[in-house]
Each structure stands twice: as C-alpha cells, then as structure tokens.
Amino acid sequence: xxxxxxxxxLNVIGLIIMVAIFAMPFIWMISTSLKTLGETMVFPPKWIxxxxxxxxxxxAWNSGPFLQxxxxxxxxxxxxxxxxxxxxxxxxxxxxxxEFRFKNVLFSLVMVTMxxxxxxxxxxxxxxxxxxxxxxxxxxxxxxxxxSAFGIFMLRQTFKQVPEELLEAxxxxxxxxFKIMMKIMVPMAKPTLITLGLFNFITHWNDYFWPLVMxxxxxxxxxxxxxxxxxxxxxxxxxxxxxxxxxxxxxxxxIIFFFAQRHIIRAFTYTGVx
Amino acid sequence: MRSAKWRPYFFVAPAIIVFLVFFIQxxxxxxxxxxxxxxxxxxxxxxxxxxxxxxxxxxPMFLEVIRNTLMYTxxxxxxxxSLALLMSIWLNKQGWMYSFVQGAVxxxxxxxxxxxxxxxxxxxxxxxxxxxxxLSLVGLEKVPWLTDPNTALSSLIIIAVWxxxxxxxxxxxxxxxxxxxxxxxxxxxxxxxxxRRFAKITFPMLSPSLFFLTIIGILDSIKVFExxxxxxxxGPLNSxxxxxxxxxENGFIFxxxxxxxxxxxxxxxxxxxxxxxxxxxxxxxxxxx
Amino acid sequence: xxxxxxxxxxxxxxxxxxxxxxxxxxxxxxxFTVLVGPSGCxxxxxxxxxxxxxxxxxxxxxxxxxxxxxxxxxxxGISMVFQNYALYPTMSVRGNIEFGLExxxxxxxxxxxxxxxxxxxxxxxxxxxxxxxxxxxxxxxxVALARAMVKKPDVFIFDEPLSNLDAKLRGQMRTxxxxxxxxxxxxxxxxxxxxxxxxxxGDEIVILDKGHIMQQAAPMEVYHNPANQFVxxxxxTPSMNILSKSMVEEKTGTITDERISYVGxxxxxxxxxxxxxxxxxxxxxxxxxxxxxxxxxxxxLVNSDAGQFQVKSFQAPLVETKKVDITIPMDKLxxxxxxxxxxxxxxxxxxxxxxxxxxxxxx
Ligand SMILES: Nc1ncnc2c1ncn2[C@@H]1O[C@H](COP(=O)(O)OP(=O)(O)O)[C@@H](O)[C@H]1O
Ligand SMILES: [Mg+2]
Numbered sequence: 001x002x003x004x005x006x007x008x009x010l011n012v013i014g015l016i017i018m019v020a021i022f023a024m025p026f027i028w029m030i031s032t033s034l035k036t037l038g039e040t041m042v043f044p045p046k047w048i049x050x051x052x053x054x055x056x057x058x059x060a061w062n063s064g065p066f067l068q069x070x071x072x073x074x075x076x077x078x079x080x081x082x083x084x085x086x087x088x089x090x091x092x093x094x095x096x097x098x099e100f101r102f103k104n105v106l107f108s109l110v111m112v113t114m115x116x117x118x119x120x121x122x123x124x125x126x127x128x129x130x131x132x133x134x135x136x137x138x139x140x141x142x143x144x145x146x147x148s149a150f151g152i153f154m155l156r157q158t159f160k161q162v163p164e165e166l167l168e169a170x171x172x173x174x175x176x177x178f179k180i181m182m183k184i185m186v187p188m189a190k191p192t193l194i195t196l197g198l199f200n201f202i203t204h205w206n207d208y209f210w211p212l213v214m215x216x217x218x219x220x221x222x223x224x225x226x227x228x229x230x231x232x233x234x235x236x237x238x239x240x241x242x243x244x245x246x247x248x249x250x251x252x253x254x255i256i257f258f259f260a261q262r263h264i265i266r267a268f269t270y271t272g273v274x
Numbered sequence: 275m276r277s278a279k280w281r282p283y284f285f286v287a288p289a290i291i292v293f294l295v296f297f298i299q300x301x302x303x304x305x306x307x308x309x310x311x312x313x314x315x316x317x318x319x320x321x322x323x324x325x326x327x328x329x330x331x332x333x334p335m336f337l338e339v340i341r342n343t344l345m346y347t348x349x350x351x352x353x354x355x356s357l358a359l360l361m362s363i364w365l366n367k368q369g370w371m372y373s374f375v376q377g378a379v380x381x382x383x384x385x386x387x388x389x390x391x392x393x394x395x396x397x398x399x400x401x402x403x404x405x406x407x408x409l410s411l412v413g414l415e416k417v418p419w420l421t422d423p424n425t426a427l428s429s430l431i432i433i434a435v436w437x438x439x440x441x442x443x444x445x446x447x448x449x450x451x452x453x454x455x456x457x458x459x460x461x462x463x464x465x466x467x468x469x470r471r472f473a474k475i476t477f478p479m480l481s482p483s484l485f486f487l488t489i490i491g492i493l494d495s496i497k498v499f500e501x502x503x504x505x506x507x508x509g510p511l512n513s514x515x516x517x518x519x520x521x522x523e524n525g526f527i528f529x530x531x532x533x534x535x536x537x538x539x540x541x542x543x544x545x546x547x548x549x550x551x552x553x554x555x556x557x558x559x560x561x562x563x
Numbered sequence: 564x565x566x567x568x569x570x571x572x573x574x575x576x577x578x579x580x581x582x583x584x585x586x587x588x589x590x591x592x593x594x595f596t597v598l599v600g601p602s603g604c605x606x607x608x609x610x611x612x613x614x615x616x617x618x619x620x621x622x623x624x625x626x627x628x629x630x631x632x633x634x635x636x637x638x639x640g641i642s643m644v645f646q647n648y649a650l651y652p653t654m655s656v657r658g659n660i661e662f663g664l665e666x667x668x669x670x671x672x673x674x675x676x677x678x679x680x681x682x683x684x685x686x687x688x689x690x691x692x693x694x695x696x697x698x699x700x701x702x703x704x705x706v707a708l709a710r711a712m713v714k715k716p717d718v719f720i721f722d723e724p725l726s727n728l729d730a731k732l733r734g735q736m737r738t739x740x741x742x743x744x745x746x747x748x749x750x751x752x753x754x755x756x757x758x759x760x761x762x763x764x765g766d767e768i769v770i771l772d773k774g775h776i777m778q779q780a781a782p783m784e785v786y787h788n789p790a791n792q793f794v795x796x797x798x799x800t801p802s803m804n805i806l807s808k809s810m811v812e813e814k815t816g817t818i819t820d821e822r823i824s825y826v827g828x829x830x831x832x833x834x835x836x837x838x839x840x841x842x843x844x845x846x847x848x849x850x851x852x853x854x855x856x857x858x859x860x861x862x863x864l865v866n867s868d869a870g871q872f873q874v875k876s877f878q879a880p881l882v883e884t885k886k887v888d889i890t891i892p893m894d895k896l897x898x899x900x901x902x903x904x905x906x907x908x909x910x911x912x913x914x915x916x917x918x919x920x921x922x923x924x925x926x
Binding site: 163165166168169170171172173174175176179183184187188190 | 611614616635637641645646663710
C-alpha cells in the first residue's frame with residue numbers, strides 16, 4: 001500500500017509529538033538542573049539557561065551525606081542481586097527438575113508470594129525488623145528481597161526447556177547434580193539471568209518505599225530517599241538543586257537503558273508477553 | 275542415594291525460608307494485630323475484637339480514602355489501557371523510527387518514582403510549571419494542578435498514566451505481533467473493512483493481553499504510595515489520600531498499629547479477590563485452548 | 564569390557580501399564596547387539612535401564628559380574644550416544660569431550676592429551692574450540708562419538724544415533740561404526756527401529772515388541788528362521804506374506820499338522836512364470852495389481868484366490884503382462900500356530916502331494 005506524502009508527514013509529526021510528551025519532561029529536568037534559582041522562577045519558562053550552572057550538582061551532592069546514600073544504594077541493589085542468584089537458581093532448578101513430596105504445595109507458596117506486594121506487609125515486617133534489631137541496617141533492606149518469587153517462576157520455565165537428554169548425558173559423564181546445575185543449566189539460562197538481573201537491579205535501585213519505611217536515620221538510607229529529602233531543604237523549594245539531584249538518580253538508569261534497551265524491555269514485559 | 279532424597283528440599287529451603295519469614299508470617303501477624311489496640315511503645319496489646327474494623331468503616335475519612343483509591347485505580351487503568359491500545363496500533367511497525375519511539379515511550383517505566391514525582395511536581399507547578407505554559411500557548415488559564423482538592427487526584431492519575439502507558443503499549447504490541455498473519459490474509463480476501471477486522475480479529479485475539487494488563491494495572495494502582503507521599507501527602511483536604519498511604523500514616527505517624535493493620539487486612543482482602551479472579555480466568559483460558 | 568545381563572526385569576512408569584515385562588536378556592561381551600522393534604516397544608527404556616537413567620520396577624541388571632541396580636549411571640562404565648547428540652551447547656567441542664574426564668578427576672595435562680588424541684581419531688582437531696551449534700550434523704555426530712570414546716567405557720550404548728542424518732551420511736556413519744566396533748572390540752548396544760540398519764550392523768539382533776523379546780539371534784538366523792510371525796513380518800522388505808490355513812488348503816489339500824493356522828513365505832521366494840513347473844510347490848494363478856520397479860528388482864502386488872500378497876522378482880519387469888502364474892517352493896514355506904508362533908515340521912505337512920495341484924493348473 002502506498003501512503004501519500006501529506007499523510008506521511010502527518011504521521012512523522014504525530015510521532016514527534018509523542019516522543020515530546022515522554023522525553024520532554026526529562027529534557028526539562030536537565031534544563032532546570034542547570035539554571036540559577038532565579039531562572040526557575042520566570043514565566044513563560046526558559047528552555048536554555050543563559051549560563052550552565054554545574055555547581056547545582058555539587059550543591060545537591062553536598063546538601064546531605066550523598067556519598068553514603070550512593071554507597072548504600074549500590075550495596076543494597078548489588079546485595080539483593082547476589083542473594084537472589086544464590087537462592088533463586090537452586091530453587092528454580094529443584095522445581096523444574098526434581099519430583100518430591102510437597103513440591104506442589106511449596107510451588108503454590110511461591111506463586112502466592114509473587115502476588116504479595118511490599119505495600120501490604122511493610123507494617124508487620126517493620127515491627128519484626130525492629131524486634132530483631134535490623135531497622136536502620138542494610139540487612140533490613142536486603143534480606144526481605146533475598147529471593148524472588150518472580151525470578152524462581154521465570155527461571156523454572158527456562159530450566160524446564162532444557163532437553164532431558166542433556167542432563168542424562170551429564171549424568172553418564174558422572175557429573176554431580178550441583179555441577180549439572182552450575183555448568184550446564186546456568187550457562188544455558190544466561191539470557192534469562194541477565195533479564196532477571198537487570199529487572200532486579202533497576203527495581204531496587206529505584207525503590208523508595210521500602211528504604212523510606214525501614215530506615216529512621218541516614219545510616220542506611222538510599223539515594224531515592226536522600227533525593228526525596230532534598231525537597232525539605234531551607235523551606236522553599238529550590239527546583240534547580242532538586243532537579244540536579246534527580247538527574248544524578250536518573251542518569252545511571254538511562255545510560256543502562258540506552259545500552260541494554262532490548263534486554264530491559266524484555267525484562268519488564270516478560271510476564272505480559274509470555 | 276540417601277542424600278539425593280533430601281537434595282530438592284535443600285535447594286528450595288533458602289527461598290522458602292525467606293518467603294515464610296518476610297511474606298507469609300507478616301500476613302498472619304498483621305491479621306493478629308488488626309484485632310488489637312497498640313501504640314507500638316506500650317508493652318501491652320489490648321484485644322479489641324472487630325473494634326478496629328468498626329472504627330474504620332465508620333470513619334468518614336477512611337471511606338473517602340477507599341473512594342479515592344477506587345477512583346484513582348479505575349481511571350488510571352481505564353486511560354492507560356485505552357490510550358495504550360491506540361498507541362500500540364499506531365506504533366506496531368518495523369523500522370528504527372518506530373523502535374526509537376517505542377523506547378522513548380517506555381522510558382518512564384524504568385525511572386524511579388521519586389524522580390517522576392518530583393519532576394511532575396515541577397511540571398505541574400501552578401506558577402512556573404511547564405504544563406501551564408503549554409496551556410497558555412493555546413490560550414488557556416493556569417490550573418492549580420496539585421494544590422486544589424478538585425484537581426489533585428486527577429493530576430496524580432495523569433502522572434500514573436504517563437508512567438504506565440509505555441509499558442502497556444509494549445505489552446499490547448507483543449500481543450498484536452502474536453496474532454497469526456493468516457487470519458488477516460483471510461480477512462483481506464473477504465474484503466473485511468478495517469474496523470470490522472479490528473472488532474472481529476484483533477480485539478478478541480488481544481483480550482488475554484488486555485485482561486492481563488487490567489489486573490496488573492489494578493494491582494499496581496491500588497498500592498500507589500510514592501507519588502502521594504512525595505507530592506501531596508494525601509492532601510489537599512484528604513483528596514488524594516489512598517489506602518497504602520493511609521496505612522502508612524496511621525502506622526508510622528500516628529502509631530495506631532492495630533488500626534493500620536485493620537486497614538491492611540482490608541487491602542489484603544481486595545488483593546486476594548483480584549488474585550483469585552486472575553488465576554480463575556487464567557486457568558479457564560488454558561482450559562479452553 | 565563386559566557382558567550384560569537383565570534378569571526378570573520389569574519397568575512401569577508411575578502407575579501405568581508395564582512397558583517392559585519380565586525381560587531376560589544376555590548381551591555377550593564384545594558383541595554388537597542391536598535392539599530393534601517398532602516405535603514405542605520399549606527399546607529406549609531397555610537401554611536407559613542398562614545405563615541407569617531409569618530405575619527398574621523389578622529385576623536385576625548385571626554388568627560384568629557386578630549387580631548395578633544401585634550404581635549411579637556415571638559409574639557403570641557406560642558411554643551413550645543420543646539421538647539428538649545431546650551436546651552441551653554452551654561448551655566448546657573440547658569442553659564437551661573433556662567434561663566426563665573432569666568429573667573422573669583426571670589431571671589436566673592428561674585430559675588435554677586424551678582429548679587431542681580422540682580429536683585426531685575422529686578428525687575434529689581443527690574444530691576443538693568451536694561450539695557445537697557451528698558444526699554440521701555429521702561433525703556433531705563425531706563429537707558425540709568422541710565424547711563417548713574418550714572415557715574408554717566397557718560398553719557403548721547408542722539410541723537411534725543415525726536417525727537425524729540424511730541417507731548418504733547415514734550409510735557412511737554405519738560403516739564407520741562397524742569399523743569402530745571392530746577396532747575397539749567393546750560391547751556395543753545399538754537401538755534402531757530400522758530393520759535394515761539392524762541387519763547390516765549387528766552381529767546379534769534382539770527383536771522387541773510391546774516390551775517382550777520376540778527373538779534374539781544372529782541377523783541371518785532371524786531372517787531365515789524367524790521364531791514367530793512378528794519377527795517374520797518385521798524382518799525383510801517387503802515383509803513376509805502370510806496366508807490363512809483355509810485359503811492354502813483350497814489349493815493344496817488338507818494340512819495335516821493340527822498346530823498350523825497360517826502359512827507364510829517371503830516375497831523373494833515366490834517364482835513367477837518361468838519356474839511354473841517346479842517339482843514341489845504351491846502354484847497360483849494371479850493377477851498383477853501394482854508394480855514397483857526398483858532397478859535391480861521389481862515388486863509386484865498380486866491377487867490370487869488365496870488372497871493378496873507381494874512378490875519380489877529379479878527378472879526384467881513384466882510391463883505388459885497382467886496374468887501370471889506363481890510358484891512357491893514347498894521348502895520355503897513357514898508355518899505358524901494361532902498365537903503366531905513358529906511351527907516346525909519334519910515333512911511337508913500336506914495330505915495331497917503337489918502333483919494334483921499341478922494338474923489343476925495345467926487344465
Ligand atoms: N517417561 C515416561 N513416562 C511414561 N511413559 C513413558 C515414558 N517414557 C516412555 N514411556 C512409554 O513407554 C513405552 C516405551 O517407550 P520407549 O522405550 O521410548 O520406546 P521406543 O524407544 O522403543 O520407541 C512407550 O509406550 C512410551 O509411551
Ligand atoms: Mg526410542
């Protein structure tokens with residue numbers, strides 16, 4: 001089918017508007033982060049600041065213990081990632097490849113947990129953590145997510161697709177089950193593991209709710225909580241500083257997205273497409 | 275071969291323990307707390323039976339919270355899905371241009387809600403915000419988006435839709451691409467008009483994806499917290515207070531642990547119903563195939 | 564090297580019907596034994612029981628003079644070549660061959676030497692660092708062989724290893740496997756559903772049906788002396804013609820041996836036209852229904868008053884002819900009882916001599 005030229009142009013204009021609706025806010029964010037405070041308070045707003053005020057980033061960074069927030073964020077995201085691989089891989093392997101009593105009961109438990117959001121159980125978990133002295137610690141942010149029901153579910157699907165013959169060949173090669181899992185199954189599930197890893201890392205890097213609720217002091221706070229608190233600085237809102245802080249939070253994710261767009265989209269749309 | 279018998283249990287144990295300790299036990303603990311009165315500091319928890327639930331249901335503020343939550347959820351899901359449906363039909367094409375647009379549209383989904391909340395707070399700033407500037411370009415009055423009880427909830431819905439829509443669009447596109455081409459070829463031979471083709475082929479074939487999105491959308495919206503906590507704190511005049519924020523407020527600010535737990539139990543009931551519905555329809559679908 | 568014995572072995576999957584029932588099987592040390600039978604008859608199950616990949620429901624498995632029921636698959640001294648090769652896709656060819664050696668805790672330097680030796684033998688040296696996906700079907704097959712050989716097992720097991728190859732390559736691999744067996748002198752157990760493959764490769768053939776052994780013998784023995792109707796049918800292309808007793812009696816007179824219910828003969832033993840005056844035989848006048856020319860031989864489907872059957876002839880095809888006379892020599896007849904078991908007879912079990920029959924034909 002041939003489309004006429006005016007229609008084509010109309011289509012492209014439509015696409016540009018669409019991109020603008022979703023990308024402009026980020027450009028606006030960056031633009032604001034480089035303005036003086038005065039420049040944020042003009043109407044109609046300015047898109048390009050007269051002078052690029054890079055100091056805004058330094059001010060944002062210095063307005064709180066941001067190095068600590070940043071380190072906490074890294075430790076929590078990476079810690080969760082490591083713990084999840086340790087717990088998810090064997091569980092998924094067992095559910096995919098063994099027959100055992102209570103397997104169905106235990107797997108139902110996994111499925112039920114998949115449907116329990118953090119927002120439902122934060123209050124009792126908070127009380128537990130406070131009893132166990134884990135409030136305000138990184139453990140309190142890591143341990144509840146030390147495994148992932150979704151991860152087990154997804155990896156189990158992948159493991160189930162590995163042909164039985166391959167495992168039999170390995171058994172005849174006198175391989176232990178653990179070695180079968182690590183040397184044959186895990187390498188074959190690499191795309192799934194990358195997907196899961198990206199999904200988890202981004203989710204927990206971005207998470208605001210859990211660290212907000214489970215910390216009461218700066219010691220275990222993560223970047224999103226720190227950034228959210230920039231707002232309370234000096235009464236009025238300094239939008240330029242605030243946006244600078246958010247640029248710091250968003251840029252790493254946007255960079256990862258730029259390089260691994262395919263993987264990330266796959267990671268986030270997996271459940272719906274399956 | 276003795277150890278082989280225990281191996282699967284050994285393999286699933288770490289995950290199962292985490293689930294039991296951090297997800298399953300808390301549910302029961304919360305139910306237990308909901309029957310008690312407790313302020314977190316005092317050593318005693320007083321048993322009050324259904325007292326907390328009675329208080330909740332007779333509290334006009336709580337009823338408003340439920341109403342806000344339902345409104346927020348309903349409109350967020352409705353707009354997200356219908357707009358995503360339109361966009362997916364438009365964007366379901368090959369080529370770098372479309373994959374770029376798809377990526378751009380999806381990008382809000384992977385950004386921290388903290389940044390999204392603050393960014394939109396700034397965009398919706400009544401005096402210097404971008405949105406009012408856009409309105410002024412087409413000659414409209416400034417709107418006090420987030421500061422007026424009449425518009426605050428709608429503003430939060432706009433933000434949620436903006437965030438969701440890219441994700442929804444990509445899911446629907448995946449659904450569209452899984453429709454067998456021969457169905458359309460048959461329709462083309464019959465000279466079926468486009469809208470009929472949509473109604474008779476596309477829409478029914480998409481219904482599993484749309485159903486999935488509806489449930490995911492509801493589950494996601496019903497637990498909204500971040501934007502409210504950062505932007506409105508439930509205000510102005512309680513107009514944006516929703517269930518999870520209400521639980522948080524009562525538990526962490528007013529220390530009404532039992533009362534907050536009771537609200538949590540209500541959320542649990544809602545989520546359970548939705549989950550059961552989801553699995554029921556899902557298993558039926560599998561059955562029919 | 565080792566001989567293998569199954570003693571009263573039964574196998575059922577879950578609570579289903581038994582797939583193998585009370586099987587007794589002896590496989591001689593150093594033999595090339597082929598298990599053959601229709602798909603689903605339990606060949607793979609038998610193999611997998613021997614390899615230890617499947618537990619038995621009852622019975623004993625002996626390898627050499629060791630009872631191996633509770634010995635792990637990797638410790639039975641068995642190597643297996645799978646139908647789909649089952650190469651580890653994430654490992655290089657070297658990794659595939661080395662994996663078993665690694666698990667046997669063989670030192671690295673020695674491993675390297677062994678892998679390179681084997682690679683030399685199967686002609687894979689230049690592919691050692693490639694991934695299996697980048698190899699052709701034949702090359703993958705050779706990797707699978709190398710992986711099996713490098714462990715120097717007592718027994719090789721093959722489960723339809725050639726069924727994924729095209730006809731030409733299959734022929735070539737057959738020869739290579741036969742040569743390999745000669746060179747190694749190890750016990751080979753080979754599963755196939757293709758009787759031609761079985762006949763051409765094995766020095767011992769085990770024919771299975773529905774989990775039972777129908778016959779175990781050398782290839783020529785199985786062909787010339789089938790133990791029952793199933794084997795007679797299964798071995799030989801086209802399969803043996805079976806006529807019912809009553810139809811044959813119309814032509815020959817009463818069959819004296821009570822046990823006999825069916826009479827069979829091979830399509831290649833029926834003679835057409837020229838030999839119509841053969842001394843003793845059943846003579847039938849037939850009508851050709853269809854004809855297939857296969858070059859050196861011709862296959863006819865013919866109709867007679869004794870029923871339809873096939874004839875294989877090495878003469879020039881009879882293009883024009885419709886009506887033919889066919890003689891089946893008496894000494895090429897096989898007799899079976901109601902159960903389909905072979906009935907062995909001393910003499911020709913007909914009341915009336917063949918003379919009379921000839922008379923009828925001559926009229
Ligand atoms: N894992 C299994 N579970 C249940 N039944 C099986 C299983 N494997 C094989 N069978 C059944 O056992 C019978 C024999 O199978 P198999 O040994 O694979 O046959 P063959 O290799 O001769 O084709 C078949 O009827 C098959 O359906
Ligand atoms: Mg088989």
